[in-house]
Amino acid sequence: MERKDTLTRRHLLRTSATVAAAATLAACSSGADGRSDGPTRAGASAKPNAKGSLTKQPAVPADLREAPMLAARVKAGDLPALKQRLPENPYVVPHRWLSPGKYGGNLLLNTPSTDDGSTKEFMYGHSPLRWLNDGLDIGPGLVESWEPNADTSEWTLHFRPGLKWSDGQPWTTADVMYWWEDLVLNKEHPEVPPDDVRSGTNSVAKLSAPDEHTLVLTFDAPAPILPERLAAWVKRGNGATWMQPKHYVAQFHPKYNKKITSEEWFNTHDDRADWARNPACPTMTGWRLTSYQEGRSLVFERNPYYWCVAPDGAQLPYIDTITVSAVTDPQVRKLQVTEGRVDYCHGPFVGIGLPDVSxxxxxxxxxxxxxVLWNSGSGTGTLFFFNYDYPEEKMRTLIRNPKFRQALSHAYDRDEVRKSVYFNTGEKTTGTTHPSAYEYLVNDDGRQMYQRWRDSYLAYDPERAKSMLDEIGVVDRDGDGLREMPNGSKLRITLDYAADADRTNIQKNDVIKKNWLAVGISTELNPVPPTTFGERWEAGQLMSYTTWEVSDTPLIYPAPVVPVPPAHWAPLHTQGFTLQTADPDKLRTQANEDPWKRQPPWLLAEEGTPIDRLWKLYARVRVETDRMKQVQLLWEIYKVHVEEGPFFMGCVAEAPQVTGVHRDLRNVPARENLVSGGWVNAWTHPTPAVYDPEAYYWSNPDQHT
Incomplete structure (x- = not known):
């Protein structure tokens, strides 16, 4: 494959399954006077239909400019000139909706805590590659260009020459190798190799740095998904670390500083290396931390060495500072927004949703x-799924019967959930992956695959549900109006959820309980202390999991489509999957023990079962280098869900997410500016970082200091 500066994955725009908000919310992306905010949010010179981002990196402008506060420092002699601070080829933000901005001002945000990961979701500066066009394309980031060998078992990454950390020190591949050799491969450090560096056979790559700007990853098998991995999450944030400023953090490592004990290093290194907690730690993000008051606030200021510029040559960010207040009470966070004490609130981070729009x-x-409403990108809305590995055998057998799950899906009135929880937005669904994923847009077969899965057990038909339950022997034997198991024993479903779950999850649970009681299934709500929920789920002790959603695609984050991480529908199988590579000896030594008493509890998939088929298909898709064959394997995975599912039950896909934007803030895209209207809810597609908040600006910065 030839060397190139962008990896295009978009062949088609979404032509079906894009869902607009209902009329009751149609005006929510408009200004107070009812006008569309598309051109205003995107800047006065942008066109309302200026969609998406350029897939080819724009040329670097001949004339570069900087913020007045930095120009003053250059003139005073305490900061190098702009061209000396930027890399040889700065990244040019490629969004079509951008207009030239103004420098200055402060942006007020709030967050649940000073250590909440949401703050890092605003900053994409550590990412080697970047998502464009709502995840349909991949463009350069810190990595300027990249190429694989013929079978994608070796990748060469070319980083931008001249990159600098926020303290002005050069960024080099030594910063990656420090993370790799001194943290990841160091058995005394808790960090482990991320999925980014695993081949299709789950083996860990070898990393080498031939020079200061080149990194080579060598795998034992094809690794065609590496670019997606490098664009996903925010690196050195909520995803893999990938780099640390060696010139700074090495002083706290016993390998480089003999005065540091191993215990001191273990207890303090990660805090010192956290750029969002330690103001002294250098960063590659647009803003650098200047003040951290635990439990109270964070203050960031412009990074004078930020390596990104606007299309007109302005070094970003436009906004001088960001002040983040920590507010634990969600009601107080909302109150601050309505009182004008916050300038920008990304709904998922602060607990604001559709019920708060009015x-x-x-x-x-x-x-x-x-x-402003952006599409969530969710293929499910708030979820329900059974524990496929429930310890009680009779109940587990029933759960694993597809007709039982299909009957309950037909007994689920998603219309009511769509109306009461999602305000008639989005589209009803049995539950799929991200509706605007490439494999659905590639051709008519892809669109049909999406629709087939979405509609598979969607129809609300209580009589059909009753008939299906009768067919499998789940009938009312004692005349009390409630159905028993096929052997005559009591049947009781618990809707288990963490007691601090959000209200959409609880509202949905109320509907499910009512619906299933109506067809004769005893159903109870079961709030579980959040401190023990995860542990009990991974041990296989809970009957169901009611929360979350599916917003990702399996190439990046396979669960819950393929049961790999434990916090999904087959927790013991997922732990068995992990042990196959992490600790195969444990599989042998514990083979004759009770699966639920093993440490950790685990199961392996039996030949021919749905999980066995999903694992085998997943193994094939991870090493498939032909894009269309890869898509076809994904379709085969989805067919398992259609034919033997639902393994998870969704309710409403693509309901919009709410973002509050001050009317003076510009270059914030409206939904009509985005190729798919947004892909907000997936942490693998970090929002708003993918829209480059560094390019946001105040129309009147003097009034927002």
Whole structure:
């Protein structure tokens, strides 16, 4: 494959399955006077239909400019000139909706805590590659160009020459190799090799750095998904670390500083290396931390060495500073928004959703906050799934019977959930992956695959559900109006959820309980202390999991489509999957023990079972280098869900997510500016980082200091 500066994955735009908000919310992306905020949010010179981002990196402008505060420092002699601070070829933000901005001002945010990961979701500066066009394309980042060998078992990454950390020190591949050799491969350090560096056979790559700007990853098998891995998450944030400023952090490592004990290094290194907690730690992000008051606030200021520029040559960011207040009470966070004490609120991070739209709209005049809706990218909405590995055998046998799950899906009134929880937005669904994923858009077969899965057990038909339950022997034997198991024993379903779950999850559970009781299934809500929920689920002790959603694609994050991480529908199988490579000796020594008493509890898939088929298909798709064959293997995975599912039950796909944006803030895209309307809910597609908040600017910065 020839060397290139972008890896294009978009062949088609979404032509079907894109769902607009209902009429009740149609005006929520408009200003207070009812006008569309598309051109205003995107800047006065942008066109309302200026969609997406360029897949080819724009040329670096001949004339570069910088913020007045930095120009003053250059003139005073305490900061190098702009060209000396930027790499040889700066990254040019490629979004079509951008307009030239103004420098200055402060942006007010709030967050649940000073250690909450949401703050890092605003900053994409450590990512080697970047998502474009709502995940349909991949473009350069710190890595300027990249190429694989013929079978993708070796990748060469070319980083931008001249990159600098926020303290002005050069960024080099030594910063990656420090992370790799001194942290990941160091058995005394808790960090382990991330999925980014695993081949299709799950083996760990070898990393080498031939020079300061080149990194080579050598795998034992094809690794065609590496570019997606490098673009996903925010690196050195909520995803893999990938790099540390060696010139700074090495002083706290006993290998480089003999005065540091192993215990001191183990206890303090990661805190010192956290750029969002330690103001002294250098960063590659657009803003650098200047103040950290635990439990109270964070303050960031412009990074004078940020390596990204706007299309007109302005070094980013436009906004001088960001002030983040920590507010633990979600109601107080919302109150701050309506009172105008916050300039920008990304709904998923602060607990604001569709039920809050009316209050936000009513407060617009005093708060200055307009409502912007982006598509969530969720293929399910709030989820329900059974524990496929439930310890009680009779119940486990029933759970594993596809007709039982299909009957309950037909007994589920998703219309009611769509109306009461999602305000008639989105589209009803049995539950799929991200609706705008490439494998659905590639051709008519892809669109049909999506629709087939979405509609597979969707119809609300209580009579059909009753008939299916009768067919498998789940009938009312004692005349009390409730059905028993096929052997006559009591049948009781618990809807298990962490007691601090959000209200959408609980509202959905109320509907499920009512619906299933109506067809004769005893159903109870079971709030579980959040401190023990995860542990009990991974031990296989809970009957169901009611929370979350599916927003990702299996190439990046396979669960819950393929049961790999434990926090999904087959927790013991997922732990068995992990042990196959992590500790195969344990599989042998514990083979004759009770699966639920093993440490950790684990199961392996039996030949021909749905999980066995999913694992084998997943193994093939991970090493498939032909893009269309890869897509076809994904379709085969989805067919298992259609034919033997549902393994998880969704309710509403693509319901919009709410973002509150101050009316004076520019270059924030509206939904119509985005290729798929947004892909907000997936942490693998870090939002708003993918839209480059460094390019946001105040129309009147002097009024927002």
């Amino acid at each position: 209050a936000l709209k009513q407060a617009t005049e005093r708060s200055g906050i307009d409502v």
